[in-house]
Amino acid sequence: MKNRTKSTVLFILCVLVIGFLAYSGVYGVTAGGYRLKPFSEVINRGLDLQGGVSVLEEIQADKVDQETMSKVTELLSMRVNKLGVSETVVTREGQKRIRIEIPGKYDAKEVIDGVAKTGELKFVGPDKQTILTGKDVKKATAYVDSQDGKPTISLELNDAGTRKFADATQKFIGQPITITMDEDELTSPTVQAHITNGKAVITGSKSLDEAKRQANIINSGALPVTVKPVEVKTIGASLGANALPLSILAGKVGIAIVMIFMILYYRIPGVIASIALVLYIYIVLLAFASVNVTLTLSGIAGFLLTVGMAVDASILIFERMKEELKSGKSIKAAIDSGFHRAMSSVLDANITTIIAGVVLYGLGSGSVKGFALTLIIGVALSMFTAITVTRWLIKLAAGMGWFKHKWSIGTFGVHDFRRGVK
Missing domain, CATH: 1.20.1640.10 (Multidrug efflux transporter AcrB transmembrane domain)
Structure with missing residues (x-):
């Protein structure tokens, strides 16, 4: 009992x-x-449950490596997020295609115009003048600093960029230089020293993943990447x-x-x-x-x-x-x-x-x-x-x-x- x-x-x-x-x-x-x-x-609802636009973009190149795909994906994802729409999906398809799904947006032309153009990367000084552009950047790499264990981005400039950056870091010591992509602030590190060799490090990232994302965007701004929409679907x-x-x-x-x-x-x-x-x-x-x-x-x-x-x-x-x-x-x-x-x-x-x-x-x-x-x-x-x-x-x-x-x-x-x- x-x-x-x-x-x-x-x-x-x-x-x-x-x-x-x-x-x-x-x-x-x-x-x-x-x-x-x-x-x-x-629970997030997909495109077919609330309507929106699906765009399949293709990189216009014969061969595309994984690093390039990663950079382009980051850039397109950043552009999509600028549209102010939640629950967006940016995924790779195949060797050189990227699928963009934007629920709640029904103007396919606006989406295509907003994500397909080449990125405009700028290094802007405290005087609001452009110091460097994506063409001046040779390479950006994210890693964890072995001394303090913090995520760091190493920046390498070409010859023209080295000269411009040397003048700017001498002029703006102790002041921030803001890195932007299409006028959106990416990071704003403070100049700690006069840099003359074209090699710098950027600290302040919250995690290694964030540092990698920022490095990919900096690199993508330096690449003449062309993408073209090969499939566009609109669901009412x-x-x-x-x-x-x-x-x-x-x-x-x-x-x-x-x-x-x-x-x-x-x-x-x-x-x-x-x-x-x-x-x-x-x-x-x-x-x-x-x-x-x-x-x-x-x-x-x-x-x-x-x-x-x-x-x-x-x-x-x-x-x-x-x-x-x-x-x-x-x-x-x-x-x-x-x-x-x-x-x-x-x-x-x-x-x-x-x-x-x-x-x-x-x-x-x-x-x-x-x-x-x-x-x-x-x-x-x-x-x-x-x-x-x-x-x-x-x-x-x-x-x-x-x-x-x-x-x-x-x-x-x-x-x-x-x-x-x-």
Whole structure:
């Protein structure tokens, strides 16, 4: 009786917590001046869910190395961010193409004109006069200083730049020289010494990644890079707005059908699997929000596929439990043995799917990457809910005495429990 009471209390608490999480995920919760936002407000939506412009830019050169691609990507990303639009996506495609997706913008010409021109890099003195341009820069490299461990950018100038910089550093000692890209300030280091050899270091970056980004932009301003749009797509606001509610409706219907099937076929284990599925959906959406996933139509398809796979793991486990009960084992023994013996099949199915997702993410582009990313996250988390959450809830249900009757487990066909239910 004591064990049954404990199991009942824990089970009710679990259901209440999962219910609260589900409610907060759908509607949000406000308490004590703090608001827990619903997932509809925190998960980024892709171009196909809210409309916008997609531009595929191509570098006009026969051969493009990875360093050049990195520089051009940084430059284009900086230009896109100047448009003031959040959730923009700038990704590489192939050897010399870069995909730019800008949700909420519908003027393709404005986007193309804003990102396709060659960058204008300037070193501006405190007197607002231009000291150097991108043509005067030979090379910029980011590294971590071995003496103080701080991120640093080394700057190397050509002959013309060396002469101009020597005059400027002599004139502006103790004053800042601002480095700008298209009038946007990149960094503003203070002149510490008179530099005559054309080699300088820039400190003050918050991290090595920031220093690398700044070095790439400085280098890109010195390169005569030409990019040309080879594909332009515009998705209207109304089309994007209609896609999201239809996708949500499809998701609700699909999840509801899965839950109804599980409950009708597996009875109480099906109910428990449905409760675990609600928690799984919450955890997956939380992961999407945490890692800043941009959700697209293909991403929603991948997410719904993982919902089916999460239930598939439960089906494997439940069927194994039924086989153990048929062999005459007690409920407790059948649960432990069912989870243990089904584990190899569950791991095999999920790990092979994750491998396929990794390959798709590595080789694919655009919507394929979105599908692969949601698939990988979903499958990985489905193993957690199937192996831990479902198992614990099943054990609590057994402790409450829910499996005393044949109908509570589901259909067994022509076989009977024998002495399985105890």
